[in-house]
Amino acid sequence: MRLAFFGSPDFAVPALRALAEAGHDIVAVYCQPPKPAERGLKETKCAVQRAAEALALPVRTPVRLRNDTDEHRFFASLGLDAAVVAAYGLILPKPMLEAPRRGCLNIHASLLPRWRGAAPIQAAILAGDAETGITIMRMDEGLDTGPMLLKEAVPIGPRDTAASLHDRLAEVGARLILRALAEDPPAVPQPAEGVTYAPKLSRADGAIDWTRPAWEIDRKVRAFDPWPGTTARVGTETVKVLAAEPVEERCEAAPGTLLDDAGRVACGDGTVLRLLRLQRPGRAAQEAAACLRGLRLAPGTRFS
Template identity: 70%
Template sequence: MRLAFMGSPDFAVPALRALHGAGHEIAAVYCQPPRPAGRGQRETPCPVHRAALELGLPVRTPARLKRDAAEHAAFAALGLDAAVVAAYGLILPKAMLDAPRRGCLNIHASLLPRWRGAAPIHAAILAGDAESGVTIMRMEEGLDTGPMLLKEATPIGPDTTVQELHDRLAAIGARLILRALAEDPPAIPQPEQGVTYAPKLTKEDGRLDWTQDAAALERRVRALNPWPGTFFTHGGEQIRVLAAHPESGSGAPGTVLDDAGLIACGSGALRLARLQRPGRAPQPADAFLRGYALPRGSVLG
């Protein structure tokens, strides 16, 4: 089948490799343009871009699509059977959605209609969902509103991290898109009930609000590391929290309850397990606290 692949981050790479390995003709790979990264701020291609070059596939990196008639025409001229989209990062205009013979198929990392939007993997852990999954959807102009072709669920355990769930869903998506292309299953409209949205995350979403209950804060730590990262402020520094566990305990929210990193929350307490100062390496809490004091009774921001 003649395809275009449209994706940018690590999540999309297994699907690109699976499609190439299955023998599909990938006429073009679309991804976000290279951007400055690292200490030297060197222009760096995204993971899909790097994978496409490794596979010898042609890459296009338009900065925008909405009003670019020349890009629309170039896309239509590819003569595609379908386009596969996975976390691309740009909204496809109607002219491009309608160009492939079988439309544009999206690998979405949630069980639609739950968690439409930009950050469905993080949102599922934050909300304490018992499961997540992948939906293969035929795209339309609305935000993740198109009819569904295939779904597969996977459990979210009490210790599941966003990286673990991300990798599992990426593998499921790669497997499901091959099935969707081979089987051409009937499209099922999404139900109108149960719609939720997962907005794009910002750095400030990682700030730990100690008035929340300890279980919610522990989920936030699992959901938002490595990015945007969870943190509190103390002594003028932002201290990253990379792992934590809820425990019993009480006190004014944000109060340090003992000498081993137990912090009072709105309900219960959070035991800090792995921490990192700016510019330093991550450390287990016991090692961190030997070199950085969180005195009992102090209050964290």
């Protein structure tokens, strides 16, 4: 089948490779342009561009698509059977959505209509959902509103992080898109009820609010691993909380109070969270107890 592929991060790479290995004719791979790396290093290609180049596939990296009529004409000239989209990062305008014979098929990391939007994996963990999954949908001009072709549920374990769930969902997405192209299942409209949205995240979202219960903070730590990460501030220093777990006990201390040298911290509703791994700025990750010793934090210290 003659295809174009749209994707940028690691999540999209298994699908791109699966399509190539299945023998599909991928005539264009669209991804985000290379971006400057942190600390002034040279520009870095996204995961999909690196994978596409390794497969000797032609890559296009437009900065924008909405009003780029030259790109619209080029895309239409490809004579595509379908386009596959997985976490691309730009909105596809109507002329491009309508160009492929079978439309543009999106690999979305949730069980639509739950968690439309930019961060469905993180949102599912934050909400305490028992499961999430992959939906293959035919794209329209709305935000993840198109009709559904295939769905597969994936359980969310009690210690799953966004990283662990991401990897399982990426593999399911690669398998389902091959089925969708091979079977051409009928499109089913999304139900009007049960719609939820997963907004785009920023680093500022990672600050821990210790007035929330421990189980909620635990979900946040797991949902924001590896990005945008969760942080706790003590004195003038901000530390990353890489791992934590709720403790089955109650306390009366003010939220944010360090209870002992082992990293137990009082949270909202009298709950307790145990810090497991922390990272100070510019340093390697450490077991929480060792990091707290390095910070010279005594029980009774307050995190903010």
